[in-house]
Amino acid sequence: MASLERKIPTVLTSEELMDKAYSRAAKITKNGTNALDGKKKTTLAKVTASGDIVVTTLNGYVSRFPRIDKEDDFFPQLVDLVIGIDRYKKALGALNWAAGRTDKLKNESLREIRRSKDISYIDSTRNSFYGRMSSYIRQISKDLLFLQEAKNKFRHLPAIQPDIPTIVVAGFPNVGKSSLVKAMSTAAPEIAPYPFTTKGIIIGHIEDDWRKFQIIDTPGLLDRSFEERNDIEKQAVLALRYLTNIMIFILDPSETCGYSMEKQTALLRSIQEGFVGVDIIVAESKSDILRTNSGNLFFSAQTGENMEEIRGLIISKLRALVVSEDE
Numbered sequence: 001m002a003s004l005e006r007k008i009p010t011v012l013t014s015e016e017l018m019d020k021a022y023s024r025a026a027k028i029t030k031n032g033t034n035a036l037d038g039k040k041k042t043t044l045a046k047v048t049a050s051g052d053i054v055v056t057t058l059n060g061y062v063s064r065f066p067r068i069d070k071e072d073d074f075f076p077q078l079v080d081l082v083i084g085i086d087r088y089k090k091a092l093g094a095l096n097w098a099a100g101r102t103d104k105l106k107n108e109s110l111r112e113i114r115r116s117k118d119i120s121y122i123d124s125t126r127n128s129f130y131g132r133m134s135s136y137i138r139q140i141s142k143d144l145l146f147l148q149e150a151k152n153k154f155r156h157l158p159a160i161q162p163d164i165p166t167i168v169v170a171g172f173p174n175v176g177k178s179s180l181v182k183a184m185s186t187a188a189p190e191i192a193p194y195p196f197t198t199k200g201i202i203i204g205h206i207e208d209d210w211r212k213f214q215i216i217d218t219p220g221l222l223d224r225s226f227e228e229r230n231d232i233e234k235q236a237v238l239a240l241r242y243l244t245n246i247m248i249f250i251l252d253p254s255e256t257c258g259y260s261m262e263k264q265t266a267l268l269r270s271i272q273e274g275f276v277g278v279d280i281i282v283a284e285s286k287s288d289i290l291r292t293n294s295g296n297l298f299f300s301a302q303t304g305e306n307m308e309e310i311r312g313l314i315i316s317k318l319r320a321l322v323v324s325e326d327e
């Protein structure tokens with residue numbers, strides 16, 4: 001979703017927006033042919049300037065924040081999880097409402113002022129314009145704060161590229177997931193802040209000629225059984241499903257990770273149930289310590305045993321995916 005990478009403006013608070021509008025208006029003075037005329041010209045200019053600042057600022061936010069609809073795809077699911085799409089749409093709707101109201105109010109006030117022959121009536125029309133405009137802006141103060149927060153959260157999301165073929169690594173903690181991601185990656189993996197937990201998501205890139213694939217490890221998500229997860233983590237796993245083209249599940253038969261093989265195969269089964277339709281490669285790690293006769297693939301990130309084979313297998317599966325998408 002390229003639109004997320006568009007530059008989103010910093011969102012002013014309601015107080016800042018009012019300050020901006022009124023300080024601009026305060027600087028304006030216009031000369032007239034007489035006192036009434038001068039008052040009229042000055043007030044028209046103040047109302048126009050302050051109203052326009054509010055309308056343009058709010059409309060600018062509405063048009064520059066990305067449109068996001070609830071869809072069964074990685075980014076919408078992730079955005080929903082991180083900021084809440086319903087709330088987000090409500091906030092943009094509120095800004096749109098306030099901009100529309102302010103514009104209408106501004107035009108009505110300008111008409112009144114133009115028609116008036118009374119200096120004190122001009123002043124009171126201006127004051128009531130300021131008062132009502134402030135009230136519109138105050139009514140959206142929570143929405144402005146929400147959008148500024150959303151902007152900060154959006155910034156962290158593009159670290160994962162949803163459009164490139166992706167292999168996701170799963171398995172209990174300490175089975176060797178990070179070691180594998182590191183060994184497979186062309187450059188040092190990036191650690192991106194994880195919007196749902198305090199743990200960083202680990203993103204590596206595998207370069208295959210001109211193509212680039214993504215290999216990611218998501219600590220806290222695919223390293224324990226589904227029952228142990230809270231609602232947010234469950235939703236995060238759902239989002240992850242849309243991102244996962246293939247998966248590699250790592251078993252550590254040496255059990256130096258601290259989990260028995262029985263527990264590890266139970267996790268594998270639970271992941272297989274959660275990721276129906278996803279091609280899951282099962283590979284046994286730490287072959288330098290222990291090698292089984294299970295018939296599964298095995299490798300050692302430490303000695304490099306079978307690393308080229310695993311890399312070749314991953315690349316051939318990801319390539320096949322690109323080819324089938326191109327057709």
Ligand SMILES: Nc1nc2c(ncn2[C@@H]2O[C@H](COP(=O)(O)OP(=O)(O)O)[C@@H](O)[C@H]2O)c(=O)[nH]1
Binds near residue numbers: 172177287301
């Ligand atoms: N002997 C041996 N140790 C390994 C191997 N791969 C990882 N380890 C060790 O296992 C521990 C956990 O590895 P890590 O990659 O961080 O696992 P993760 O928690 O699944 O990401 C670390 O102490 C690694 O040094 C391996 O192939 N052989």
Ligand SMILES: [Mg+2]
Binds near residue numbers: 174177219
């Ligand atoms: Mg790790």
